Amino acid sequence: MMGHGIDDGAFSGLARKARRRLPRLFADYIDGGAHGEHTLHRNRAAFARWGVMPRGLRDVSSIDLTTSCFGRAWRLPFFLAPVGFAGMFHADGEPGAANEAARRSVGMGVSTFSIHAMETVAASGADLMAQIYVMRDRGITRDMLARARACGMSGIIVTIDTAITPVRERDVRNGFRHLSRPTAAQMVGLLKRPLWLTDTVRRGRNTVGNIDRYTTARGVMAQARDVAAQIDPTLDWDDLAWLRDAWNGALVVKGIMHPDDALRAAEHGADGIIVSNHGGRQMDPAPGTLDVLPAIADVIGGRLDIVVDGGIRRGGDVVTALALGASAVSLGRPWAWGLAAYGARGVGAALADLERELRDVMALAGLCDIAALRRAGRTALWPLPS
Ligand SMILES: Cc1cc2nc3c(=O)[nH]c(=O)nc-3n(C[C@H](O)[C@H](O)[C@H](O)COP(=O)(O)O)c2cc1C
Numbered sequence: 001m002m003g004h005g006i007d008d009g010a011f012s013g014l015a016r017k018a019r020r021r022l023p024r025l026f027a028d029y030i031d032g033g034a035h036g037e038h039t040l041h042r043n044r045a046a047f048a049r050w051g052v053m054p055r056g057l058r059d060v061s062s063i064d065l066t067t068s069c070f071g072r073a074w075r076l077p078f079f080l081a082p083v084g085f086a087g088m089f090h091a092d093g094e095p096g097a098a099n100e101a102a103r104r105s106v107g108m109g110v111s112t113f114s115i116h117a118m119e120t121v122a123a124s125g126a127d128l129m130a131q132i133y134v135m136r137d138r139g140i141t142r143d144m145l146a147r148a149r150a151c152g153m154s155g156i157i158v159t160i161d162t163a164i165t166p167v168r169e170r171d172v173r174n175g176f177r178h179l180s181r182p183t184a185a186q187m188v189g190l191l192k193r194p195l196w197l198t199d200t201v202r203r204g205r206n207t208v209g210n211i212d213r214y215t216t217a218r219g220v221m222a223q224a225r226d227v228a229a230q231i232d233p234t235l236d237w238d239d240l241a242w243l244r245d246a247w248n249g250a251l252v253v254k255g256i257m258h259p260d261d262a263l264r265a266a267e268h269g270a271d272g273i274i275v276s277n278h279g280g281r282q283m284d285p286a287p288g289t290l291d292v293l294p295a296i297a298d299v300i301g302g303r304l305d306i307v308v309d310g311g312i313r314r315g316g317d318v319v320t321a322l323a324l325g326a327s328a329v330s331l332g333r334p335w336a337w338g339l340a341a342y343g344a345r346g347v348g349a350a351l352a353d354l355e356r357e358l359r360d361v362m363a364l365a366g367l368c369d370i371a372a373l374r375r376a377g378r379t380a381l382w383p384l385p386s
Contacts, residue, residue, distance in 0.1 A: 006044050007354060009313025010353045011334045014309025018340035023193045025174035025186065026089060030336045032170035033280035039288070040280030043311030046288030050320045051382040062296050063362050065355070066334045069305045069328045070272045072127050072154060075105035077318060077328035080335050080347075081162070081279075081309050082131035082254075087115020088220060089202040089340035090196075093098050096344030097335055098124035104351050109157050109254075109330075112144070112225055114210040116238025117331045122131030122151040129252065131157040134239060135230045155250030156244060157266050157274065161282045161375040162255070163233045168281065180221040221222055237264060242244055244269045252307075255282075257292050259299040262306075272305040279310055290321065319365065322373050 008015040019027045033040030067077040080101050087093030094116045101108040102125050109131045110118045118130050130148035134141050148156055150223055171177060173184060182190065190197055209222045217226040232239075245249060253265040254274035267275050277286045290311035300306060308321050309330035321329050331350070338346030365380055367373045373380060 010357055011313055011337055011350055014337040014341045014350055020336040021196055021332035022340050023188060023190045023196060025176050028170035028174055029176050030333055032168050034166040034168055034282055035275055035284035037280060038285040039277050042288035043280055046290035047317045047320055049384055049386060051381060051384050052316050052319050052361055052365050054364050058366035060363040060366060060368055063359050067328055067370050070155060072107060074107055076386060078106040078351060079307055079328055079330040081330040081332040082109035082110035082111035083332055083336050084111045084113030085115060086336060086339055089336060090343045091199045092343035094121045095124055097339055097347045098126040100344050100347040113208055115208060117209040118147060119151045119183045126157060128153050129155040129157050131159055133159060134235050137231045147163060156247055157252045157254045160253055160255040161278050177225055180219045184352060240268045245301050257286060259295045262296045263299050266304055274330060275306060275308040277310055292325045315354060315361045318358050319361045320381060323377050338381060
């Protein structure tokens, strides 16, 4: 069964396994979106409007997927999106995912709400960026920047689409935010997943390791609630200018959907943007990310690297996104499912499955490397009748 009536593409097997292994409330936390989940659906639907054109008689005996993005070199045009609480999905946690990112030479964002502290994740040697939510107390933000610098993060990702957390009906139904004192029904739900439970108890972590120093609350959910309440809803462009001053490494703004905001991010000295609607978890109804990507690529005009996320589930989706102006794609749920299903090995499987499909589509499109794909742009695609 699909978790949200959406085709999970190349990750269907991992997603199915994740849903079987996780307690319902965690599976729903990963799968779900805000309000009517229209944005969640639109992210996928947007890809169905494009075909990739088959081309023949070009030598495609060797396909090179090496990518340069945000000033870094990756072997593949993939980035593991920051995902909160991933360490609750499997004991391998964020360090396990980072090890896979390092092994396969792709970038990764470490969520503010990482169960393992960014310092621990950094030990993987992966090319990591710290995802930052700016807190009302700028002292916390300054401390996070200092930690990111000290542990060798290659940049920061400032997420700007979370001024508030909207209703996510599945989380409300499951009492996700109130798990610190589980109800009888929640206990039964957890006990129904013995593999997950023994894994979590064995690991014995009940803390959001990346931010627990900023709260006196105890337990994952209470800490997350406390720190989430400190995210600053007054954040504005002046604060981005402040961040630009406070951080001298790469600065990427995540959660851009409007071309004007893309332009402003560039004017404020951002080194890159992530076109994202938070995987349909924030604004509902928003357009799909692929729907807005071409207009954003137009205003940016090649000045910054653009990464896009939201519903990327097939190799063809990657080709479509790059043809429409992205330098790379970012994946949220796919690696969360992989981790929940099989630990670090599952994250590796998610990346390998997408790579295999990407190689297929590139070869059949007669495109040997990422530069050729980006040069071809829309001519590699065919708009489909809706
Ligand atoms: C379970 C979950 C937790 C997330 N936590 C964060 C977070 O802490 N910070 C952040 O910037 N984005 C977060 N996101 C959004 C992702 O970084 C990314 O934008 C989104 O998942 C991409 O869409 P996709 O899941 O369809 O690939 C989260 C997404 C999911 C699914």
